[in-house]
Structures are given as structure tokens and as C-alpha cells.
Amino acid sequence: DGSVTADERVTVYDTHVLDVPTSAPRTSGPAVRLASSQPTHGAFRAIVDAAQGEAVTVQLLDLRGAVVATLYDGVAPGTLSLAHDLRSGHAQPAGVYFVTARSARGTRAQRLVLVP
16 A cells, blocks of 8 residues: 555655664654545645644655655644645656655655556
């Protein structure tokens, strides 16, 4: 389902992927999940379970940790439903990306696979 497990968890610091530890503690940041099928041809919807009033930044990162898009940056009203299309505007190449949700509680990520 694209979930990042302990064996493939990505550690993200300031939007840069630094390492992929084989065992890492779970963070308590906002949960992020994809509501669209995987892999995708471009369009996807991310659901972020944030606490009401929590400052949240949701970004799409490539494998280098570079920010491809900022999907949300503000105070969450609670659960967020964010739609994005990797093929619109500046189209992205096929590959693996990560949707990250960051708050003061921590950061969580969900793997997204884009196919041609």
C-alpha cells in the first residue's frame, strides 16, 4: 500500500533525505496516507491526519530529498485532503517520491511511485 515500514523508513531533516535506517523509532508526527492507487500516472490524493490547530507542512520530495512541491503549509483544520498531479505544470520524471508531513510532533512519510 506504499506505507513506509521500519525496514524502509526514511529519515528526513530539513527536507533532505539523509539515510534509510534498517530500524528506526516511529515518530509521532501527523500520519500521512495516499488515497489513490499505487503506482500512479501522475494524479494522487494525500490524506494527512493532523491535530486541529497544528502547524503542518506537507511536501513532495524526490529521492535526493529535494522539494518537488509544497502541498500545504499552515495551520491544519484537522484532517487534510490534498490533491496533486505530478504531470501538470513542470512534469516530473517517473520514479519514487515521498509525501512528507511535518509538525512540531515530528515527520512522517509515505512512498509514492510515479510510472510513465
